[in-house]
Amino acid sequence: MPAMNAVLACPAFTEERQMPSTPPPGPETLAYSFTLPAEPVSSWIARASTRAVLQAHGLGGMVDAAVQVVAEFVACAWRFTPDAEVYVSLRYREGALRVVLYDGHRRHTHRRLVEACDTRRRAALRVVGCVVRACEGEWGFGEAREPGGGTRMWAVLPGER
Known part of the structure; x- marks a missing residue:
């Protein structure tokens, strides 16, 4: 028990210590990143x-469009x-939601392969x-x-708007 008393006596755990205040979530504080496996289930996880x-x-009006874009990006990457x-x-900056996805598919070096791959990705x-x-x-x-x-x-x- 002495060890527990020592922990409770630590200044970091006293009630007088003020917790830093954080702003409530709002569009201007939206900044999230996550990594997912390139698997079919990841599209569901990304949507949720x-x-x-x-x-x-507070961006409920953007949910449908953003969820569709994220799901399509993840499915394409898979x-x-x-x-x-x-x-x-996912970042909200200057009045817009910015969605970015990186996948491991490297660009081809041959021009025709680049064109074929880009055409395939654009279709997807x-x-x-x-x-x-x-x-x-x-x-x-x-x-x-x-x-x-x-x-x-x-x-x-x-x-x-």
Whole structure:
């Protein structure tokens, strides 16, 4: 028992200690990243996570579009890089939600392979194109500039008006 008393006597555990105040969740504090396995179930996990994050930050009106974009990005990444990981980033900046996903599919070096691969990825992301256009946003994909390479898919969805 003496050890427990020592822990309770520690200044860090006294009631007088003030806990730092954190701002309540709001659009301006939305900044989340997570890594998922490139597997079929990850699309469901990404949708649920995105829905929860947006609702917690008061962006319920953006849920449907954002969830669809994230799910399509994860499903596309799984098709191109099965048995790898994908990294998802959700940020709300300057009145818009920025969705970014990195997968491990490296760019090809041969021009025809690049064109064929880009055509295939664009076709896989046609729903993303429709959703983003309906939101009057932007989207795209290309080579990841981060160490390790791969592909970066992104979408910018303007905030609620």
